[in-house]
Amino acid sequence: MIAYIERFVHENEVESMPELDSGEEDGGGVLPLFKGLELQGTVDFDTAAGGKDFGDLQSSQPLAMIRPASSEDVARVIKLASRSPHLTVAAQGNRHSINGQAMAHQGLVIDMKSMETRIQVDPSGSHVDVSGGALWEEVLKRCVSDHGLAPRSWTDYLGLTVGGTLSNAGVSGQAFRYGPQTENVTELEVVTGNGDVLVCSPNQNSELFFSVLGGLGQFGIITRARILLQPAPDMVRWIRLVYSEFSDFTTDAEFLVSGGGGTSDSFDYVEGFAFVNSDDPVNGWPSAQLHPGHPFDPTHIPPSAGPVLYCLELALHYNNHHRRSAVDKRLERMVGVLRYCRGLRVESELSYVEFLLRVKRAEEEAKASGIWDAPHAWLNLFVSKAHIALFDAVVFKNILKHGIGGPMLLYPMLRSKWDNRKSVILPAEGEIFYLVGLLRFSFPYPKGLLSVDEMISQNQEIVEICKRKGIDFKLYLPHYGDSKEGWRQHFGNQWTRFQQRKASFDPRAILAPGLKIFSRNW
Ligand code: FAD
Structure with a gap:
């Protein structure tokens, strides 16, 4: 078997390896790699899907896509890769x-979604194994x-896998209270x-636990997570x-996340x-509405307003047995002290599940218009x-004063809700x-205002200007192209720890090669 692997990946660097015709049924000769591996799952040589992602800014050609049936299958694939000098696994x-x-690229991809979905709620109701x-x-x-139960911390969009978000952090509007999703897991x-x-x-194996959470897939593949639960409310x-x-926006946002005084x-x-402070349908006033029918009366915007406005988005849970008047009263008490522009408030009442699936509606609309499948040059930062x-x-007021053709999220979180033994990197x-x-x-461009390259350049300009101005920030969902120095700076004083963790749990640098943090070694 090793001889076959060597045929494809011997002394060459991965980038200079021959392109394989992976569309062929036998994988253009890769099939023998898997002989004797005794996988319970399957191996697919039509790897087109495995070479793309949502960003659509990069593409790659994996050798094969493995659909594992069990954790043991995942282990078999990693061991197979470890017996070659160059094979990687994502x-x-x-x-x-x-x-x-x-x-x-020219490695093996493991399609985690194809493993049978197990979602097992503990009889105590305290957690779910997923x-x-x-x-x-x-x-x-x-x-x-x-079960009438729910995890405590979410992402805005739920078409993401548990292992994928736990490898990063997983944040949304609940993170100020419960921390990111990585803080709501008790076992992996x-x-x-x-x-x-x-x-x-x-x-138990605590160093591995803390390494993997927020570890960018560098130390191990999560096959099961134990997630904390709480009673789910009926309504929102x-x-x-x-x-x-x-300053009013940040004062109120910080007041609310810090416990409302x-x-x-x-x-x-x-x-x-x-x-954007304009009637632009995508970037302007209509983007602050909850529903197209909600009025946005610009006469309530003070004349002193600049090119950009800010919107605080809040949610309050309640149950069907709560009296509506009591919910209203509670809400008025909480909102009444805030300094928003009076007259510029919209609200909606929906079930808890509808609220959590709110981005699904946007997904459906974006798919219908084609922008879901267009390239997405996104940039996420912690500042x-x-x-x-x-x-x-x-x-915001300068480079992005005309908007970006999509949401420009901005909300505070609390460092004390993030355990620094985990691998996520926060501002200093x-x-x-x-x-x-x-x-x-x-x-x-030509349909939109900027070309993809111009969007990427604008992102780079933002990162560069932050550096030049001495802004204390970190990339969330980081990537640094081929720059090892970029990664060293990203991890800062945690770089040694991250390297040590890699040396313990993935010493040959087999896993998650797409981030280009470490080079495969033998
Ligand atoms: P993939 O993109 O498939 O993988 C991401 C990384 O995790 C890779 O390095 C991969 O190798 C690794 N990985 C995947 N599965 C596992 C596993 N089981 N074990 C170990 N490593 C693994 N993020 C937020 O925090 N909050 C949001 O609200 C949010 N909303 C989003 C909305 C959209 C439309 C999109 C496209 C992204 C959003 N994200 C958000 C970002 C998202 O959390 C990350 O991109 C995440 O990595 C995507 O999960 P995925 O399952 O698609 O992972």
Whole structure:
């Protein structure tokens, strides 16, 4: 078997290897690699899907796509790769990465979604065991409909896999309260880069547990996660409040995530975004509406407003047995103290499941118009509170004052909700930092305003200007092209720890080659 592998991957670097015709039924001669491997799952040589992702900015040609039947299959594939000098392995979730993070050019991709979805709620109701390739929307539906329970921390969009978001962090408007999804997991089953199938938790194989969460897929493949549950509410009141002044927006957002000035009442979800102060249908006032029918009366915008406005997005949970008047009263008490532009408030009432699936509607519309399948040059950053006003001045009010053709997310989170033993990297200073998500959803030129290259350049300009101005920030869902120095700077004083973890759990650098942090070694 090794001889066959060598045929494809001997001394050559991966990039210079011959392109294989992987469309052929026998994989253009790759099939013998898998002889004797005794996989319970299947191997597919039509690898076109495995060479793409949501970003559509990069492509690759894997040798084969493995659809594992079990964790043992995953281990077999990693061990197979470990016996060659160059083969790499990438777990693929729902391929919603932007920059090829889940790709393995001339390597093996493991399609985690094809593993049987297991979603098993513990009889105590305290947690659910979920397979790594399960989609969060499947977890939601099963937990709520069968048990009236739900995980505590979500992403905005739930067409992502459990293993994919846990490898990054997984953030949304609940993170200020419960931390990211990585803080709401108590146990994992992981197949390491050594091919070991291990259960880990804060008390068992703890170094592996902390490494894998936020570990960018570098240390192991998550085959099962134990996720904390709580009773699911029936209903959600969803509110948007518009601000003209950045300082009012941040003061209120920070007040709400920090516990509302010590009051016991708190929103269940706090997010926000910036948008353009114009009637532009995509970037402007209509983007602050919850539904097309909601009025947005621009006469309420003060004359002092600049080119960009801000919107605080809040949600309050309640149950069917709560009296509507009591919910209204509670809400008025909480919203009444906020400094939004009076008259620029919209709200909606919907079921908890509808609320959590809110982005699904946007997905359907984007698919119908074609922008779901267009390239997505997205940029996500964590920016320290100390520099968020400067970021607003140089990025939102200047570079992006005409918008990006999609949401410009902006909301605060609390460092104390993130356990620094995990692998996620945050800005250096302060308790509060902001997520900035530039989610471009427009056609590239000639249909749209910018070409894909211009969108990428604009992202680079934003990163460069942040560096030049000394803004304390980190990339979320990071990527640094071929730059090892970029990664060293990203990890900063955590770089040594990250390297040591790699040396322990994936010493040959087999896993997640698409990030280009480490080179495969033998
Ligand atoms: P993939 O893109 O398939 O993989 C991502 C990385 O994880 C790769 O390195 C891969 O090798 C690794 N990986 C995948 N599965 C496993 C596994 N089982 N074990 C170990 N490693 C694995 N993020 C947020 O935090 N909040 C959001 O609200 C949010 N919304 C999004 C909305 C959209 C429309 C999109 C496209 C992305 C969004 N993201 C969000 C980003 C998303 O969390 C990441 O892109 C995530 O990696 C995607 O998950 P995936 O299952 O598609 O993973």
